[in-house]
Amino acid sequence: MNKLQALFVAVTLSQAGTVSAEQVFYFPTKGQSPEQVTKETDECSTWAISQTGFDPKKAPSAQALAQENLAKNPAQEKSHDRAVLRGAARGAIVGSTVGRWNDNDRTTAGSVGAVAGAASASKGAQKQEAQQEQARQQQALQQAQATLDEQNNTFNRAMAACMDSKGYNIR
Template sequence: MKQRWDHVIAKPGALVALMAIAPVLSAQEPYVYPAKGQSAEQMAADKAQCQAWATQQTGFDPLKAATAPQPTPGTQSGRGGLLRGGAKGAAAGAAIGAIAGDAGKGAAIGAVGGGVLSAAKHRRQQQAEQKAQAQQAEAQGAKSSDFLRAYGACLKGRGYSVE
């Protein structure tokens, strides 16, 4: 007995299009029922065309969104930045301390101050990166939702029941 999807495999374009969007939409893709008796081959072609149309309408391509590189945290590590800040503070403190008559005490104060300032700067950078990532994820979710609405509207227009 012939399998249901054998005729789709015979059409590589429809299969490739379906496979391309399947991983991206699988978690959120609505259930689609061929209400007018459309064949599996026709349904695969309609899904691919509706995916392209929804992308055009919303400016969001779930395939590109799924393969986009994730933002990486800052390259400066907390400890390295703290050590560099402390070293810079020590050098500045030693110079100021030398003028005041106690270079060692000035260096110690400068090292602590430089380390604290460096740690605070690093913490602010991390918070800004986390906030930007959260905003990006929120925007991505809204775009994905718009895409799915357009995708469903297209399929309904082609005679499918979409839930």
């Protein structure tokens, strides 16, 4: 009986694949031999794959699936250039105003203000874009993991239904 129990654990672990989801164990209730257990587990696995379209042994990692989804759905166009132009315009206005108050050349002061405003806006826009991209990648990873978990659970339900019909207790 110990050899038979070891076989069940090995068969069950082989079904787990690369997906991190709930593990399912199958125990014979009709005195099936180890060879019969292996045969029926393989049959049920093939059937469950055909029913669900998902093979947990060939499933990609959540990271790989997330990268694939990110590649299919590129990030929105960046507004970096618009932010720099807005910063330059604000800087030019402030510079020319300050130049007028200080009796300096308003054109030179406006130019200096435009450069300073553009630089400041560029730095802020880059930081915001980096934060948005990081959040986008994190969301893609969470969605990929949820998708893999759902597919694995569906596969496990199909596998359990098949094994149950062949006389196994499922835990």
